[in-house]
Amino acid sequence: MSVPFIAKARRxxxxxxxASAFAVLVAASAQPVWPAREAELPADLFATGxxxxxxxxxxxxxHLAFSPQYPLWTDGATKRRWISLPAGTTIDAAxxxxxxxxxxxxxxKEFSFDGRRVETRFMEHRGDGRWTFAAYEWSADGTGATLAxxxxxxxxxxxxxxxxxxxxxxxxxxxxHGSGPSPVLGFTALQLSPDRDPNAPHGELLPLxxxxxxxxxxxxLITGLADDGAPRIVASGPVERAALGYLHGNCxxxxxxxxxxxxxxxxxxxxxxxxxxxxxTTTFDTPLRKPPAGLPEGVALRVIPGxxxxxxxxxxxxxxxRLLQMPPLGTALVDEDAVALLxxxxxxxxxxxxxxxxxxxEGGEG
Amino acid sequence: MNxxxxxxxxxxxxxxxxLAAQEADPVARGEYLTNTTGCHDCHTPWIMGANGPxxxxxxxxxxxxxxxxxxxxxxxPEGWAMAANAANTAWSGPWGxxxxxxxxxxxxxxxLREMSESQFIDTIRNGRHMGQGRPILPPMPxxxxxxxxxxDLAAIYAYLQQxxxxxxxxxxxxxxxx
Numbered sequence: 099m100s101v102p103f104i105a106k107a108r109r110x111x112x113x114x115x116x117a118s119a120f121a122v123l124v125a126a127s128a129q130p131v132w133p134a135r136e137a138e139l140p141a142d143l144f145a146t147g148x149x150x151x152x153x154x155x156x157x158x159x160x161h162l163a164f165s166p167q168y169p170l171w172t173d174g175a176t177k178r179r180w181i182s183l184p185a186g187t188t189i190d191a192a193x194x195x196x197x198x199x200x201x202x203x204x205x206x207k208e209f210s211f212d213g214r215r216v217e218t219r220f221m222e223h224r225g226d227g228r229w230t231f232a233a234y235e236w237s238a239d240g241t242g243a244t245l246a247x248x249x250x251x252x253x254x255x256x257x258x259x260x261x262x263x264x265x266x267x268x269x270x271x272x273x274x275h276g277s278g279p280s281p282v283l284g285f286t287a288l289q290l291s292p293d294r295d296p297n298a299p300h301g302e303l304l305p306l307x308x309x310x311x312x313x314x315x316x317x318x319l320i321t322g323l324a325d326d327g328a329p330r331i332v333a334s335g336p337v338e339r340a341a342l343g344y345l346h347g348n349c350x351x352x353x354x355x356x357x358x359x360x361x362x363x364x365x366x367x368x369x370x371x372x373x374x375x376x377x378x379t380t381t382f383d384t385p386l387r388k389p390p391a392g393l394p395e396g397v398a399l400r401v402i403p404g405x406x407x408x409x410x411x412x413x414x415x416x417x418x419x420r421l422l423q424m425p426p427l428g429t430a431l432v433d434e435d436a437v438a439l440l441x442x443x444x445x446x447x448x449x450x451x452x453x454x455x456x457x458x459x460e461g462g463e464g
Numbered sequence: 465m466n467x468x469x470x471x472x473x474x475x476x477x478x479x480x481x482x483l484a485a486q487e488a489d490p491v492a493r494g495e496y497l498t499n500t501t502g503c504h505d506c507h508t509p510w511i512m513g514a515n516g517p518x519x520x521x522x523x524x525x526x527x528x529x530x531x532x533x534x535x536x537x538x539x540x541p542e543g544w545a546m547a548a549n550a551a552n553t554a555w556s557g558p559w560g561x562x563x564x565x566x567x568x569x570x571x572x573x574x575x576l577r578e579m580s581e582s583q584f585i586d587t588i589r590n591g592r593h594m595g596q597g598r599p600i601l602p603p604m605p606x607x608x609x610x611x612x613x614x615x616d617l618a619a620i621y622a623y624l625q626q627x628x629x630x631x632x633x634x635x636x637x638x639x640x641x642x
Contacts, residue, residue, distance in 0.1 A: 269589060269590040269610075270590065272586075272590065273586075273590055273592060273595070273596050274596075276586075277595075277596055352596050358580070358582065358583055358586075358594075358595065358596065359594065359596060361578055361580075362578070387578070388636075389636070390598070390636060391636035391637045391638070391639070392639060419639065420598060420599055421560075421598050421636075421637055421639070422598075423598075426592065426596070426597050426598050426599070427592070
């Protein structure tokens with residue numbers, strides 16, 4: 099190793115050091131996520147314990163169904179979700195952004211297209227903050243689901259226009275679940291609030307018997323909750339409330355100030371403490387760090403209030419060019435409802451009031 | 465015979481010293497790995513030297529030269545799938561055109577300038593920019609490198625943090641021909 103290299107590194111290290119140190123600090127605060135070894139994973143879905151009667155696909159009544167109010171878009175898939183807490187255990191909710199789940203906690207999410215089960219994803223807390231992830235692909239006759247290949251399964255279901263749903267690889271699970279302060283996504287106070295947003299894109303009615311935050315509190319399954327029992331996004335109106343919620347549920351797990359991408363300074367995770375919302379303050383009139391391939395010429399800002407066509411955020415959400423699209427994985431189709439919502443939200447912003455907490459021309463109570 | 469034994473012993477001693485140095489110094493380990501796993505093959509522009517094509521080490525690891533403009537995918541004869549430019553830094557294929565990244569620690573153009581060690585490791589593990597973003601395009605052999613240990617990937621990262629910074633803004637990839 100030549101010494102001059104080291105000397106130069108020290109000089110340049112000053113500029114890189116601060117950013118790197120911060121990123122490392124943030125990453126260290128996240129719960130660790132490691133790839134699961136094949137042998138650790140149940141070979142089929144039945145072995146994960148989801149069903150009490152596998153023959154009839156009867157979900158174990160001890161598991162708790164839930165439904166986040168701002169669901170993740172997955173090409174229009176119909177989803178069902180369950181959590182299983184070991185008997186006698188509780189969730190530590192003292193840190194609002196990083197709930198701690200007891201060892202043995204399991205989550206399942208079932209994806210159906212056109213009325214057919216296609217995959218069920220599974221994650222389990224193995225202890226010491228270690229979670230494992232797996233996807234199970236359903237047989238054509240719908241009688242069972244086996245562990246999907248480590249690299250996932252392309253062309254798992256036709257979506258039309260030549261597009262297909264892909265079952266993610268195990269490493270892909272970590273891209274989203276390993277990027278923020280908690281590997282558990284969609285199971286937070288805001289997502290489980292009983293004050294559900296009626297305008298949330300693809301919002302679901304709470305399934306029969308499902309738990310929300312109020313039910314978890316009532317059953318004594320949560321400790322340390324500091325927030326109120328029915329959090330909601332404070333916004334200027336219903337459009338902004340739904341838009342901020344959509345960005346929170348679909349983008350905020352990676353684009354958060356508490357995750358590996360914190361250094362980007364793009365925070366789409368909603369924190370009730372932020373006023374105005376970070377989704378406004380970190381996007382409005384904010385230059386892109388580096389314009390991605392495929393962005394129309396001249397688009398240089400994340401969001402220009404009042405000008406959706408010139409807002410990079412909208413171009414990325416509305417694209418499924420793999421170099422431009424956001425989110426970068428997990429979908430093959432544009433969420434047209436979300437594009438319309440975000441377009442309306444951006445268009446409603448008064449250019450002269452970009453820094454204000456509330457636009458003037460939307461009206462209504464949030 | 466004694467000379468042969470002495471030479472063998474010397475070789476072993478030198479090899480042992482190299483291994484020991486690598487174990488003690490992640491930067492040395494990273495340099496070794498960078499030089500033996502083909503990083504220079506694509507991330508250092510190639511030129512025609514006296515003995516044929518060779519990496520231009522004055523631009524070591526600086527990626528596709530910004531002044532070497534490529535504005536469209538290559539047209540290849542039927543039966544062929546890929547083409548590379550003379551510098552071996554631009555690759556054209558069914559994915560469009562990919563340009564090799566500037567791996568030097570240039571504070572304005574180096575691809576690692578905003579990437580932490582853990583993000584670098586994730587990038588190689590899952591083949592996504594920053595470990596989370598767009599897919600890394602061919603021919604970057606991350607599916608092979610993802611089998612490296614965390615320690616080896618961290619060593620490569622450490623080595624790349626202290627090579628000579630070279631200012632070179634590599635262009636974004638080009639989409640495939642329609």
